[in-house]
Amino acid sequence: MSQSNIKGKIHSIETFGTVDGPGIRYVVFFQGCPMRCQYCHNPDTWSLADCKEELTVDEVLDGFFRNREFYKNGGLTATGGEPLMQLDFLTALFKAAREKGIDTCLDTSGVVFSPANAESFEELIKYTNLVMLDIKSIDPEKHLALTGQKNDNIISFCRFLEERKVPVRIRHVVVPQKTFVKEDLVKLGEFVGSLRNLKELEVIPYHTLGVKKYNQLGIDYPLAGIEDLTKEDLSIAKKYILEGIKKIRSAG
Ligand code: SF4
Numbered sequence: 001m002s003q004s005n006i007k008g009k010i011h012s013i014e015t016f017g018t019v020d021g022p023g024i025r026y027v028v029f030f031q032g033c034p035m036r037c038q039y040c041h042n043p044d045t046w047s048l049a050d051c052k053e054e055l056t057v058d059e060v061l062d063g064f065f066r067n068r069e070f071y072k073n074g075g076l077t078a079t080g081g082e083p084l085m086q087l088d089f090l091t092a093l094f095k096a097a098r099e100k101g102i103d104t105c106l107d108t109s110g111v112v113f114s115p116a117n118a119e120s121f122e123e124l125i126k127y128t129n130l131v132m133l134d135i136k137s138i139d140p141e142k143h144l145a146l147t148g149q150k151n152d153n154i155i156s157f158c159r160f161l162e163e164r165k166v167p168v169r170i171r172h173v174v175v176p177q178k179t180f181v182k183e184d185l186v187k188l189g190e191f192v193g194s195l196r197n198l199k200e201l202e203v204i205p206y207h208t209l210g211v212k213k214y215n216q217l218g219i220d221y222p223l224a225g226i227e228d229l230t231k232e233d234l235s236i237a238k239k240y241i242l243e244g245i246k247k248i249r250s251a252g
Contacts, residue, residue: 008060008089009051011044011081015067021105021130023074026064030080030090035109036148037136038222039175041210045081057089057096064102075103084112088122094127107132109151110157111124118160125166130199132169133158137179138188141154146178158195167199174229174237175206189244195252203238205229 009031014020017027032048034042064076076097082099083090083106094104108127113121125131137143137153143151161168170192174180192201207228214221229237 005056006089006092007056008086008093009048010053010055010060011042011051012053013060013063015063015095016070017074017077019077020077020107021075021132022103023072024070025074025077025105026067026071027077027079028060028083028093030078030083030086033080033082033109034149035082035105035111035136037148037208038178039173039210042081043213043217043219048085057093058092061096061100061102064072064097071102077104077105078131079106079107080116082109082112084108084110084121087112087124091124091127094124098127098129103129105130105132106159107134109134109136109147109149110154111147112153113157113160114153115156115160121160125161125164125192128166130167130169131161132171132202133161134171134173135188135191136173137184138191139181139184142179142181142184146175155191157160158191161216162195162197165197167196168197169200169202170195170198171202171204173204173206174234175223176226176229178206178223178226180229180233180237185237185240186244186247188243189246190248191244192249193245201241203234203241205231205234 011029011031015028017025020027031051033046097104110133136147138153211221
């Protein structure tokens with residue numbers, strides 16, 4: 001199939017994203033995700049079979065060009081769901097975007113990557129300006145419990161991007177009783193501090209705004225009873241991560 005005919009399973013498109021990469025973004029939500037994060041805000045993107053819209057690259061970019069002046073200091077972000085599940089379409093979309101001078105940002109968990117299939121990601125990253133990568137937990141067992149998937153491929157994906165000098169913004173959600181654990185946060189800091197391609201680190205406080213969607217979809221909310229992270233605890237979490245960053249940087 002030629003690149004112009006390939007279709008992506010798209011959940012939705014937001015034309016005025018302000019938190020999904022630098023500047024104002026045209027945000028494309030991909031359908032499908034193999035993770036089952038307990039605090040996921042978009043459970044309606046999980047199943048590929050639930051896709052309501054299939055679009056070509058040109059059809060996705062049409063909406064961008066209709067409002068192009070908005071995105072002068074921003075660009076296009078692919079998120080989801082997990083965009084890497086549709087690697088061929090994503091690569092075609094980013095290639096077309098970069099050819100038209102559009103800044104590209106990939107928001108991903110990286111879980112679909114593995115060292116054995118690394119070659120298939122080489123083309124995509126040529127056209128990717130920034131990767132926003134979520135590390136849900138640095139501890140393998142806790143990651144599995146929190147998301148239903150192991151974190152080894154995610155860590156490998158970080159190193160793959162580092163070797164190719166692709167800038168990354170690492171994101172981590174601090175969840176009371178789950179990821180608000182000193183030892184894990186220090187370890188996360190050590191890992192993040194060791195990345196030579198780190199552009200930014202975003203530490204996000206857990207909040208319960210996602211619960212409404214679960215109620216609407218009739219799904220039990222796995223973190224029922226866990227309160228929002230307080231501002232004080234967010235500061236403490238940041239301090240622990242910084243401790244890890246300093247530790248690794250002073251050692252190296
Ligand atoms: S990776 Fe993202 S879309 Fe997938 S379950 Fe986790 S939070 Fe939801």
